[in-house]
Amino acid sequence: MNNILLICPDAPEKLIALTPALSILKRNFPRAKISVISPQPWFFKNNSAVFSSIPLPRFHKLRRLLKEEKYDLLILTKPSFKYALAAFLAGVKKRIMPHNFYTSFLADTPVRTEAGQSAEKFFISLLKPLFVYLFPAERKIFVDKREEEQAAEILKQAELEAKDKFICIFPGAKRAHLNCGKEFYAKLNDKIALKHKNLKILLLTNGKEDIHTANEIFWRCIKKPAIIREVLDLDVLSAVIAYSQGVIGGCSLPAHIAAALGKKSIVFAPLKAEDFLDIPPASAIIKPKPQPCEGNCLKTCRACCLKSITLAQTYEVFDKIFTLKNSPKKGIFNEERTFSLFNN
Incomplete structure (x- = not known):
């Protein structure tokens, strides 16, 4: 060949x-x-x-x-x-x-x-x-210098420096039941800002629909995060994520980019996520408490199982993944690196 x-x-x-x-x-x-x-x-x-x-x-x-x-x-x-x-x-x-x-x-x-x-x-x-020899291989994408410069300029417009320590929150989802609510992300932002004053937060957007969602979250926050109110090219979006400490959000493109760049990530996944979503390799995958499920996540789910994920649970995961204060408790992570506080 x-x-x-x-x-x-x-x-x-x-x-x-x-x-x-x-x-x-x-x-x-x-x-x-x-x-x-x-x-x-x-x-x-x-x-x-x-x-x-x-x-x-x-x-x-x-x-x-x-x-x-x-x-x-x-x-x-x-x-x-x-x-x-x-x-x-x-x-x-x-x-x-x-x-x-x-x-x-x-x-x-x-x-x-x-x-x-x-x-x-x-x-x-x-x-x-x-008949090839198969071996474990990781996802990889690369960012060049020109894209790094563009990303640094965009971060500057959002009142962030490339050298700052910041976390990207990506709340955007085409369907609301595939992600956590706006009030949830606003409270998560405030709690992180209160507990970790040296760590900044950037609200990311990846489409016109996401800009409206990010704006609503921004105005609900007491401690205002940095926000990018424009649709970025995917190469520039990757460069922005490369500057960050990692990504928090749903099973979406930024989480996949973070995995390919070797960044930390926390992903929120519905109960039936494996049936229809390609879940990226993440530092932690938070799933809701098992409950009766209609299994119609691709359409509209009246149960909205992700609403059962609480701020306290998410912050506990965040503290372990991003601040490294405590080592994870035995039994919390399984071999697929899936996190569930309900089995704790």
Whole structure:
């Protein structure tokens, strides 16, 4: 294998989860040129496993690219008829794709995957037909100097210095029942500000809807945090998180970025989170107390199980993770690093 291409028409969270599979692929084929086509090619910038990262092209341009570059292997990470057809028409010899009714007949090697597995394990399972040596690999993204400078300027506008110790709180969620309430985040901000005067807090936003939520939390806070009231490019958002001590929030993109940058994080996850969310590797995952659940988190949940998470529970986790005053009690963390005070 000398020329390998991965096509990843996925969400940013999935692209970050792909980086361990890239490390495994590069270790098994050290002389191969590994290229990645994705809607967010910057995620693979400065990654030593990636030879080149290319923006997602249209059908005819992709077909021409595949023909010109003469790839030995193509891995399609998400079922897509048009990308599978482009690879077939371009004559790529080895084509690995997830098993799907519309794409399997165009694949040289369709792969059946387990239902409910995480994105990271799903991508690694696509490598198994290559008979590669599998080993534990971590998620990685890289931030360059230009993005660091942009992030430092944005922090300055929010009345923060890059050298300051601060924690990012990301309260944004497309559905309110997938995250804790605005009043909860406001009280958490005030408690941290009261107990740790040398630690500042930054309210992050990642979309227009999130700005409104962050503004409401800001005005509910007694001790006003720093706030970014603009939608940041994902590369600049990553640079901002790289300056921070870590992230507190729901199972969203900032938590995935924090994990890939090696930052600490506290993630709030609903009871049925494993069924529909790709939970990032976090320092602590706080789940609500077990209770009767309708299991309709993807739509609208009337139970809103995350409301049962209290400020005292969250602050106890925060104190252990970010201030390192006390070592965690025996039995609180299991091998998946999932925290539950209710089992304490």
